[in-house]
Amino acid sequence: MIFGRYPSRDKQDKAIAVSAKKFRSAVGSDTSNGLFGNMALYSRVSGSVGLITLQNPPVNALSAVVRQSLIDLMDRALSEPEVKSVVICGQNGKFCGGADIKEFRSDMTGPPLVPMIDRLELSSKPVVAAIEGVALGGGLELALGCHYRVAHSKTRLGLPEVTLGLLPGAGGTQRLPRLVGIPAALELITTGRHVTAAEALQLGLVDFVTDHNTIEAAVKLALSVAGKSLDSRRISTCKCPRPPYADALFEEAMQRVRRSARGAIAPVACVQAVHAAATLPFARGMEQEKQLMATLFTSGQARALQYQFFAQRAVSRWSTPSGARWDTSKPRPVHKVAVIGLGTMGRGITVALAQAGLSVVAVETHEKQLMEAKRVVSGMLERGAKRLGAPPALDKINYSCEIQAVADVDLVIEAVFEDMVVKKTVFRQLSAICKPGTFLFTNTSGLDIDELAAQTRNPELVVGMHFFAPAHVMKLLEVVYGRRSSSQAVATAMKIGKNMDKISVAVGNCSGFVGNRMLRPYLDQAFFLLEEGATPELVDQALEEFGFAMGVFRMSDLSGLDIGWKVRKAKEMVSKTHQDCRYSPLGDLLCERGRFGQKTGRGWYQYDKPGGRVAKPDPWLHSFLEKYRAQRGFVARRIDHQEVLERCLYALINEGFRILEDRIASGPEDIDVIYVLGYSWPRHRGGPMFYAQMVGLSRILEKLEYYHQLHLDIPSLQPCSLLRKLVANGRPPIHKWVEVIKNPHSHL
Numbered sequence: 001m002i003f004g005r006y007p008s009r010d011k012q013d014k015a016i017a018v019s020a021k022k023f024r025s026a027v028g029s030d031t032s033n034g035l036f037g038n039m040a041l042y043s044r045v046s047g048s049v050g051l052i053t054l055q056n057p058p059v060n061a062l063s064a065v066v067r068q069s070l071i072d073l074m075d076r077a078l079s080e081p082e083v084k085s086v087v088i089c090g091q092n093g094k095f096c097g098g099a100d101i102k103e104f105r106s107d108m109t110g111p112p113l114v115p116m117i118d119r120l121e122l123s124s125k126p127v128v129a130a131i132e133g134v135a136l137g138g139g140l141e142l143a144l145g146c147h148y149r150v151a152h153s154k155t156r157l158g159l160p161e162v163t164l165g166l167l168p169g170a171g172g173t174q175r176l177p178r179l180v181g182i183p184a185a186l187e188l189i190t191t192g193r194h195v196t197a198a199e200a201l202q203l204g205l206v207d208f209v210t211d212h213n214t215i216e217a218a219v220k221l222a223l224s225v226a227g228k229s230l231d232s233r234r235i236s237t238c239k240c241p242r243p244p245y246a247d248a249l250f251e252e253a254m255q256r257v258r259r260s261a262r263g264a265i266a267p268v269a270c271v272q273a274v275h276a277a278a279t280l281p282f283a284r285g286m287e288q289e290k291q292l293m294a295t296l297f298t299s300g301q302a303r304a305l306q307y308q309f310f311a312q313r314a315v316s317r318w319s320t321p322s323g324a325r326w327d328t329s330k331p332r333p334v335h336k337v338a339v340i341g342l343g344t345m346g347r348g349i350t351v352a353l354a355q356a357g358l359s360v361v362a363v364e365t366h367e368k369q370l371m372e373a374k375r376v377v378s379g380m381l382e383r384g385a386k387r388l389g390a391p392p393a394l395d396k397i398n399y400s401c402e403i404q405a406v407a408d409v410d411l412v413i414e415a416v417f418e419d420m421v422v423k424k425t426v427f428r429q430l431s432a433i434c435k436p437g438t439f440l441f442t443n444t445s446g447l448d449i450d451e452l453a454a455q456t457r458n459p460e461l462v463v464g465m466h467f468f469a470p471a472h473v474m475k476l477l478e479v480v481y482g483r484r485s486s487s488q489a490v491a492t493a494m495k496i497g498k499n500m501d502k503i504s505v506a507v508g509n510c511s512g513f514v515g516n517r518m519l520r521p522y523l524d525q526a527f528f529l530l531e532e533g534a535t536p537e538l539v540d541q542a543l544e545e546f547g548f549a550m551g552v553f554r555m556s557d558l559s560g561l562d563i564g565w566k567v568r569k570a571k572e573m574v575s576k577t578h579q580d581c582r583y584s585p586l587g588d589l590l591c592e593r594g595r596f597g598q599k600t601g602r603g604w605y606q607y608d609k610p611g612g613r614v615a616k617p618d619p620w621l622h623s624f625l626e627k628y629r630a631q632r633g634f635v636a637r638r639i640d641h642q643e644v645l646e647r648c649l650y651a652l653i654n655e656g657f658r659i660l661e662d663r664i665a666s667g668p669e670d671i672d673v674i675y676v677l678g679y680s681w682p683r684h685r686g687g688p689m690f691y692a693q694m695v696g697l698s699r700i701l702e703k704l705e706y707y708h709q710l711h712l713d714i715p716s717l718q719p720c721s722l723l724r725k726l727v728a729n730g731r732p733p734i735h736k737w738v739e740v741i742k743n744p745h746s747h748l
C-alpha cells in the first residue's frame with residue numbers, strides 16, 4: 001500500500017527502536033540489576049557507562065512512575081563506583097514526548113520535574129542525553145539538564161507547552177535562553193515550533209548529530225568525557241547572553257504575541273518568563289517561571305487546549321450509527337487516484353495527493369484550463385518542496401483532458417463545480433467508465449451524498465470529502481458517509497486523509513454536514529443583529545475579541561458574498577416568502593447591487609480597489625441599513641458585545657447539540673476539532689461544545705430560552721432537546737454527553 005507522505009519514517013523508527021537493544025547486546029551489557037518499576041531500565045554498558053532507558057510507550061512521557069524510576073536509577077548510577085558516566089535514552093526510538101499530559105487533569109502526584117532535573121544537572125558524573133525521535137517539552141527540559149546532548153539526524157526537538165496553554169515549567173524558559181540565546185529561545189518558546197536535529201545543532205541546542213546508532217554515539221561521548229570538569233556544562237550556571245537590543249527584542253516579541261495570540265495568555269507568560277531569564281539570576285528566574293506556570297496550569301485556557309490536543313487524536317477512532325468502526329474496518333489499498341475538475345479545490349487536492357506519494361490522474365475537460373492548472377499545480381509543488389527540502393513530486397501527476405483516463409484508477413475524487421446537476425452527470429459517467437470497485441469520492445461543502453450515490457451502480461463506494469481551502473494547506477477534512485457508504489469506503493477515505501497529513505473527521509450526511517450546518521444559524525444571527533441596529537464593525541469586533549481570526553462580515557467579504565447567494569438561490573430561499581420563519585435578505589440585496597466583497601472592492605465594508613484587502617467602514621452601507629430598517633419597520637436599538645456573542649455563538653452551539661442528537665457527529669470532540677481547524681474558532685476556547693461546557697449548560701439553555709421568547713420567529717434559537725436533557729441530567733462533563741445521547745433515559 002502506498003501510504004504516507006514520509007514513506008521511510010516507519011522503517012526509520014523501527015531501525016532506531018532496536019538500536020538500544022542491539023547496542024546493549026553488542027557491547028555485552030550487564031542488566032542483572034533488573035527493571036525498576038517497569039518504566040525505566042538500567043544497564044551498564046562498555047564497562048563504565050550507566051545506561052538508563054525510559055520505557056513508557058507510546059512516547060515515553062514523564063509520568064509519576066517514570067520520574068521516580070529516573071531518580072532511583074540516577075542515584076544508583078551515582079552510587080556505583082564502576083560507573084563513570086551516564087547515558088539517558090528512550091525506548092522504541094523516542095527519547096521523550098514530555099510530561100504526561102493526562103496527569104494534568106488530576107492532582108499531580110510523584111516527584112516533581114524541577115528538582116529532578118536540577119539534581120541531574122548537579123550530578124558529579126557526566127550525563128549524556130541520547131536523543132532519538134522526539135525530545136519535546138519536559139523531554140527536552142530533561143535533556144537540557146544533561147551535560148551533553150547527542151541527537152539522531154531525524155529527531156524533532158521543541159518546547160510545545162505553549163500549544164497546551166502552558167510554558168516550559170521545568171526550567172526550559174531559564175535554560176534554553178542561556179544555551180541558544182534570547183532571540184531563538186523567544187521564538188521557540190512562544191511558538192512551540194519543533195526544530196530538526198540539523199537546526200538544533202546550528203542553534204547549539206545539541207552537541208552532536210549522528211545518522212547512525214545514537215546510543216552508541218552517546219556512549220562513546222560519555223566514555224570520552226568521564227572524569228572531566230562539568231563546570232561549563234551545567235547550563236544553569238551559565239550567564240544568559242544579553243544582546244544590546246534586548247529591550248527592543250522583548251517589546252517586539254510581546255507585541256507580536258499579543259497580536260497573534262487572539263487572547264491566549266500562555267504566549268504572553270512565555271515572553272515574561274524568558275525576560276526573567278535575561279534579567280535575573282537562575283534561581284530567581286526559576287521562581288518567576290514557577291509563578292507564571294502556576295497561573296497557567298489551572299487556567300480554563302490550558303484545559304481547553306489540552307482537551308483539543310486529545311480531541312484531535314480521538315477523532316481518528318471514528319464510528320457511525322450503523323455500527324461501522326475504525327478498529328473493525330480495514331481500508332483498501334490505494335495506489336492511483338484521479339481528480340476530476342482542476343479549479344481551486346481540485347488543484348489543491350491534486351497537490352496534497354501527490355505530496356502524499358500517490359499517483360494522480362488530473363482531469364480537466366478544456367485543454368487551456370488543463371494547461372493553466374498544470375502550471376499552477378507545478379508551482380505549488382515546487383514551492384512546497386523547497387520548504388520541505390525535498391524534490392517536488394511533479395512526476396506523480398499525469399494530466400488529461402479525457403475522462404476516460406480514469407478507467408484504471410483505484411479511487412476518484414470529483415472536484416467539479418458545486419452544483420448537484422453537474423455532479424450527478426459526472427457521477428453517472430464515472431460509474432460507467434471506472435473499473436469495478438473504484439471508490440467514488442466527491443469534494444462538496446454540503447450537497448447530498450445519497451443523491452449522488454444513487455447515480456452510480458455501487459452506492460456503497462461513494463463517500464463525501466469536504467476539503468477546506470486551500471486544500472493542500474488546511475489540516476481539516478470532513479469525511480461524509482452516506483446511508484449506503486460501506487465501512488471500507490469510509491476507512492479508506494479516513495486513511496487517504498491521514499496520508500495527506502490531514503485530521504479527518506467522519507460525519508453523517510445532512511445539508512452542510514457539521515461545519516456549514518452550524519454556520520447557518522450563526523450567520524443568520526449576525527444578519528438579524530444588523531437589522532436590529534448593529535453594524536458589521538460592531539459584530540466583527542465582538543467576535544474578533546472573542547478570538548476568531550476574522551469576524552463574520554470580514555470573512556464573508558473575503559470568501560465572497562456571491563457564493564452563499566448562489567446556494568440560497570438554488571434552494572429558492574431568495575425568491576420564497578418567509579412567513580413563519582425570519583429570513584434576512586440583506587446579503588441578497590448587497591449581491592443584487594454587485595457588492596460581492598473584496599473581489600469587487602465593496603461588500604459589508606469598502607476596499608481601496610477590487611481585490612483590496614484592508615476593510616474600511618462604509619458610510620454607504622450604514623445609510624443603506626438605516627433605510628432598510630425604516631422600510632421594514634425595524635427600530636434600531638443599542639446592541640452590545642455580549643448580545644452579539646450570545647446570539648451568534650449560542651445559536652451555533654444549539655445547532656451543535658442538534659447535530660449530536662441526530663448522530664451526525666459521534667461526539668462533541670468531532671464538532672470541536674472541525675470548528676478549531678476549519679472555522680478559526682479560537683483554540684484556547686477548546687471548540688464550541690467545550691466552550692458550552694465552560695460557560696455552563698444551564699446558562700446556555702437559559703439564554704437561548706430568553707432570546708427565543710423575544711424572537712419566536714427564529715427556530716434556531718429554540719433550545720434543542722438534547723441540551724434540555726443534559727441540563728436535566730445534572731449537566732454531566734463533556735466526555736459523558738455521549739451516554740445521554742445513546743441512552744435518553746440515562747441518569748449517568
Ligand SMILES: CC/C=C\C=C\CC(=O)SCCNC(=O)CCNC(=O)[C@H](O)C(C)(C)COP(=O)(O)OP(=O)(O)OC[C@H]1O[C@@H](n2cnc3c(N)ncnc32)[C@H](O)[C@@H]1OP(=O)(O)O
Nearest residue numbers: 058059061097098099100101102136137138160169170313
Ligand atoms: C508542573 C509541570 C511541569 C512540567 C511540565 C512540562 C510540560 C510538558 O512536557 S507538556 C507536554 C509537552 N509535550 C508535548 O506537547 C508533546 C505532545 N505529543 C506530540 O506532539 C505527539 O504526540 C508526538 C510526541 C510528536 C508523537 O506524535 P505521533 O507519533 O503522531 O503520535 P500521536 O498520535 O500524537 O500520539 C500517540 C499517543 O500518545 C499520546 N501522547 C503523546 N504525547 C503525550 C504526552 N506528552 N502525554 C500523554 N500522552 C501523550 C497521544 O495522546 C496518543 O494517544 P491517544 O490515545 O491516541 O490520544
